[in-house]
Amino acid sequence: MAQRLGSISRLLVGVWLAGVTIATFVIIPPYQGLGDAGRIVIVHVPTAWVAVIAFTISAVYSALYLRRRRLTDDAKATAAAEGGLIFTLLATLTGMVFSQVAWGVFWNWDPRQVTILVLLLIYAALFALRSAIDDPERRRRMAAVYSLFAFVTMPFLMFVAPRMAESTLHPNCAFIKGSDCNGITLQVGNVGLLGDQKVQLLGLEQQGDIVVAQVKVSTPGLESEAVLLPGYDLTTRSYTDRPTFPGQRFTLALEAVDLARGEARINMEAPGSGLLENQRTLWVFLASNIGFTLLFIWMFIVRSQVLSLEVQVVQRKVALA
Amino acid sequence: MSESTSAIYISMATVLLVWVTIAVYLMQVSSRLRSLKRDLNGGSPGNRPASGTVDAAPAVATEPPSVAADQWTWMAWYAALWYGCIDTLRLLDRSRRAPKVVGWRRNTRYQEEFV
Numbered sequence: 426m427a428q429r430l431g432s433i434s435r436l437l438v439g440v441w442l443a444g445v446t447i448a449t450f451v452i453i454p455p456y457q458g459l460g461d462a463g464r465i466v467i468v469h470v471p472t473a474w475v476a477v478i479a480f481t482i483s484a485v486y487s488a489l490y491l492r493r494r495r496l497t498d499d500a501k502a503t504a505a506a507e508g509g510l511i512f513t514l515l516a517t518l519t520g521m522v523f524s525q526v527a528w529g530v531f532w533n534w535d536p537r538q539v540t541i542l543v544l545l546l547i548y549a550a551l552f553a554l555r556s557a558i559d560d561p562e563r564r565r566r567m568a569a570v571y572s573l574f575a576f577v578t579m580p581f582l583m584f585v586a587p588r589m590a591e592s593t594l595h596p597n598c599a600f601i602k603g604s605d606c607n608g609i610t611l612q613v614g615n616v617g618l619l620g621d622q623k624v625q626l627l628g629l630e631q632q633g634d635i636v637v638a639q640v641k642v643s644t645p646g647l648e649s650e651a652v653l654l655p656g657y658d659l660t661t662r663s664y665t666d667r668p669t670f671p672g673q674r675f676t677l678a679l680e681a682v683d684l685a686r687g688e689a690r691i692n693m694e695a696p697g698s699g700l701l702e703n704q705r706t707l708w709v710f711l712a713s714n715i716g717f718t719l720l721f722i723w724m725f726i727v728r729s730q731v732l733s734l735e736v737q738v739v740q741r742k743v744a745l746a
Numbered sequence: 747m748s749e750s751t752s753a754i755y756i757s758m759a760t761v762l763l764v765w766v767t768i769a770v771y772l773m774q775v776s777s778r779l780r781s782l783k784r785d786l787n788g789g790s791p792g793n794r795p796a797s798g799t800v801d802a803a804p805a806v807a808t809e810p811p812s813v814a815a816d817q818w819t820w821m822a823w824y825a826a827l828w829y830g831c832i833d834t835l836r837l838l839d840r841s842r843r844a845p846k847v848v849g850w851r852r853n854t855r856y857q858e859e860f861v
Binding site: 446449450461462464465467468472511514515518519522523526720723724727728730731734735737738741 | 756764779
């Protein structure tokens with residue numbers, strides 16, 4: 426009976442995810458500014474979301490192992506961490522492809538990219554640690570403690586650090602209302618960072634109601650630089666002209682100007698924000714999140730069974746020897 | 747190929763990458779699970795039925811298992827991951843497209859000069 430229920434559940438997950446995949450390419454309209462590349466978000470965000478769930482489950486079972494010392498808890502903690510590592514890797518790769526299409530570069534050391542890379546390496550080290558200790562009991566105990574410490578960093582790396590950055594190209598504003606994407610305020614002559622681009626406000630020039638800023642932007646390593654001239658309308662209090670960064674797809678916008686103090690708020694804008702305002706996109710996105718979560722549960726159950734059975738086989742072999 | 751056509755292929759390839767990765771993982775894990783269940787259900791040599799086929803019986807370890815091989819595999823993966831990340835980023839950084847806007851120039855001496 427349980428086996429039949431399992432088979433039906435797996436079939437339903439498969440059908441659900443097949444539906445999500447078809448809907449990704451058939452139901453969702455192309456997003457203005459991104460075109461068909463916006464569809465990557467439907468798999469990118471759920472993979473990151475599932476990684477968070479997986480690392481949380483891993484931490485819970487690690488704590489349970491330290492408390493109860495049951496081998497199945499260790500197997501479940503390992504299975505969840507392994508799933509989390511796979512989904513983090515997929516989130517990184519799909520994010521890189523999105524980055525290439527949306528921003529013109531695979532990797533630009535955006536705060537979000539850096540933090541997920543750090544998280545990936547932290548959890549990869551968990552498996553290196555597990556394989557470096559021969560004594561099984563000590564290995565399980567050390568891994569459980571490490572997993573708990575790794576989990577402490579996860580919320581910071583996934584949610585806090587990227588939002589602490591003054592500027593990120595990652596479209597937080599598309600998903601979470603109230604996210605701070607305000608750019609930076611610079612006085613004339615000052616230098617700041619937008620993403621990985623060094624920007625310097627060289628001057629502000631008023632032409633009637635329009636203020637034009639001279640902003641020097643430099644790519645990482647100062648390999649090339651450009652002077653961009655974004656404009657700002659003092660009457661409508663909005664930008665007039667948004668020049669594009671050299672060789673990339675994001676634009677530079679003036680969002681506020683204070684001529685008396687000689688300062689301006691400048692910001693990077695990238696295509697991708699507001700993607701989920703479309704209802705069809707939003708529903709497919711939610712369905713994808715549910716599907717990926719169910720898929721992870723499937724992977725987690727199978728993998729934890731394998732790990733538990735492996736322990737049993739090893740114990741039996743040792744007893745026989 | 748137009749930019750729009752290219753974008754849809756890129757999206758499809760990305761989705762395919764995700765499914766293939768997960769499918770391969772699930773196939774490997776499921777296969778391992780079947781194999782382990784078969785081994786455990788086969789029983790130890792002492793419990794094995796006399797009429798059972800010898801070939802189907804699980805192999806019996808003659809020495810305690812070691813994690814040494816597994817250890818080296820994981821260390822190799824970890825090193826490859828580090829190297830792969832750093833080297834890929836270096837290559838990507840090098841292959842950046844040339845800037846197209848007016849007023850740019852290659853800066854080799856870090857001059858702060860208005861162009």
